[in-house]
Amino acid sequence: MSVVTAEGLSLTFPGDVQALKDVNLSVEAGEFVSFIGPSGCGKTTFLRVVADLEKPTGGEVRVTGLSPEEARMQRAYGYVFQQPGLLPWRTVEGNIRLPLALMGQDKHVMAERVASVLKMVELDGFGTKYPWQLSGGMQQRASIARALAFDAELLLMDEPFGALDEIVRDRLNDQLLDLWRTTQKTVLFVTHSIPEAVYLSTKIVVMSPRPGRVAKVINNPLPPDRPLEVRESTEFLAVAAEVRNTLREGMD
């Protein structure tokens, strides 16, 4: 089943800035799809259209078979932003509880969900801390836990690890891969990093700028079980080279 489909999707911002032009794409359930490309290629805009944070000016998008607005109203997706976006006056637990409370869940269910997602992102024991008491990586993990809390099938992630250093980033990539394998969620993941895209994805969407469009969709042949060492394998390097070459062509 297709979780996200886009047909002839276009978006022109006021002032005639064409952020997306004729994007056709289909994402199947359980896929991990990375969007990569230089700034201005529309990868974040595409994610925001799926999330109904931007309205397309042409074409059609379906999210879990619904319009983006309907999908948002039904809370069909969890969204992780570039910054952790935690409310500073709420504890980690309080932050994770927030979307659940908006959905009117009862206290016991909330406490259970909070405990289970904190465990998933290895933050158990940090629930009563305030965001500023955590490191950047921990804050981003708390943000991911919050997106997982209401158990939506679809996870939208906009460069969630972009602001973190490489050591933390590698570790979080590894954790994210584990999470995806165990929860079987569909993930749309925006990134600037070629190794990150190749390491995580089943499918890599390479985009090019002005106007933002899909340059090529590359299927990743790597097996789902990927230890960190996979990054030195010839298969990995071949996929990375293909992504790099496509990016270079798109720039010309």
Add this chain to the structure above:
Amino acid sequence: MLAWLSRSVLPVATIVAAIIVIWYAAAIPMNSMRTYMMAPDDAEISFSELVSDTWSQKKPQLPLPHQIVREVKKQATFSWIWKEKRRGYKRSLIYHTWVTLSSTLLGFGLGLVLGVSLSLAIVYSRVMDLSVMPWVITSQTIPIIAIAPMIIVIMAPMGLTGLMPKGVISMYLSYFPIVIGMTKGLRSSDPILEDQMKTWSATAFQTFLLLRLPSALPYLFPAMKISLAAALVGAVVAELPSGARAGLGARLLVFSYRSETIPMWANLVSAAILAGLLVVSFGMLERALNRRLGFRTAGEVSS
């Protein structure tokens, strides 16, 4: 303890000491005119006589700290709060400070309600945003002393006299910082958090309650401190044209007619102490609330 003393007490004490030294020095030339006027024409006045006279006059141009302290101590008694009168006026400073405090608090409360309501209207309605703000700013360019008698005259036929018009006059000054601070605060919420709330399909009211209001508090509290001080100024000014016989402002006016400078200064000092106490106690409330809300306070370090 010693470190704390040298860090926080010493600088303040140094400044206070310097002010007192300058004060006593300045009093000698400022009060000397009277000394020479009162002395016989051919009198020789030595420096020590000059000093002792300028520091102990009954109606000096510049009253000295010890005279003011003595006057405050004399007037700030509890025993005559409600009873003893002098030439038709109650004498106790505590009584008059209480009168002024009550209209200050009323004015501050009214100003808070008006200010917050206006800023909500400004933030949530585009028409209000475009139309109200210029009037709010214009309102503050009109001197309060000109508005005050009009407010009293307008309110009297409605049966509103005494505390109410004074509160309204005080409100006229105190609502302004609230409108400015709260409007800024309500617009200060992080765009990412606004988007985040939208992805959870939160209603406008939920977004207001859970995101915008808490984001506005760090702007509202400093605005409330300024507003408190402004409310006190408004309350004192309100007592001038209202024919009030009680309150620090009314007393100030009476003493200034009689050029009784020492009691005047005692009133001024009382007003300053009152303002200081109000702002400090409000600051304590703010810190407690910030802690409760988990806002980071100075001195705490991230792990």
